Amino acid sequence: MESNELNVCYCCNNDYAPYVGISLTSLLKNNLDFEYIYIYIIYDEISDVFKDKLNDCVKNYSAEIIFIKFPSVLEEKLLSVGKDNIAMEKYGKLTLVSYYRLFLSSLIDEKVDRIIYLDADTLVLDSLKNVWNIDLKDKSVAGVIDYFSFRPTKAFKLIKDLDENIDYINAGFMILDLNKWRKNNLEKEFLNILGLFDWGKYLLDQGMINYLFKGNFIVLNPKYNLYESLCVFKDYLSLLEFDTLYDKDILLSAIKNPVVLHFPFDTDKPWVSKNSSLPNDIFKKYVDLSPFNNEEVYISKNFSLLNNMIIWLRKVKIFFILFNKIYWKFKIYKINL
Secondary structure, three states: OOOOEEEEEEEOHHHHHHHHHHHHHHHHOOOOOOOOOOEEEEEEEOOOHHHHHHHHHOOOEEEEEEEEEEHHHHHHHHHHHHHHOOOHHHHHHHHHHHHHHHHHHOOOOOOOEEEEEEEEEEEEEEOOOOHHOOOOOOEEEEEEOOHHHHHHHHHHHHHOOOOOHHHHOEEEEEEEEEEHHHOOHHHHHHHHHOOOOOOOHHHHHHHHHHHOOOOOOEEEOHHHHHEEHHHOHHOOOOOHHHHOOOOOOHHHHHHHOOEEEEOHHHHHOEEOOOOOOOOOHHHHHHHHHOOOOHHHHEEOOOOOHHHHHHHHHHHHHHHHHHHHHHHHHHHHHHOOO
């Protein structure tokens, strides 16, 4: 039976609250075909000013926000089990926030049986109605194959004795069957594997999700989690080997008509002043439509030498492709040491 009510979830801290607001603005603007939208925001700390602005995002729509503070007891448990394996020292507090999505089945009311999880660094450019009502069959998760991380994840699969041909998804957009998560007690399973590896080497909680499910996903069309980088490199899909993961025509169609646009890397975040966004500056469009002002959104950032090199190489695309291949060969070599 099709549902005309949508449940979505974001996880964030105060630093990322404006970007949740911009993503949420794009979601609401382009999903007027839903009767009602429930937005769950799992957070550690958000200022009252930012909470008010997030509520302002929804005031003209048939929607509401449910704020859920991540329980300190669960945070302590998370740290006690796997503090040495979640790379907090390297990536800071936000790294812990990214693990919150592993616990949605207990944080969100049991009456909610299905939810879409969205990263804060996404824009929703079209209706989610079709994907929201897909049949998940016996699967607990649906997502898009992580095409930019397939080299390091191939090494991850080999090292962790996984079939290298299984699907590996990006966790920035997922449809979750929360009832199946509850029935199978998946939160306990995540806590059990938290102490196994240094997840900082394997894309953090995304690595955990892929390790636990071992390819047992519904794979979605890439238009539901289209990296901005694919738009930049649309003429080089074969050279980057992306067409080994999705048919080239499917990728080109997704680039032409994305539903969810994702900015997953530091070097393509559109709110960093030295980064360049898409030619039509689609991100700024939703900044202007949101209650957040430019001072709250746009930041200056001192990048590492490596990231500055990547920003420059993105402008000389063939150099970036060569660099990408060499870099990941070196990275895989290091992981295997």
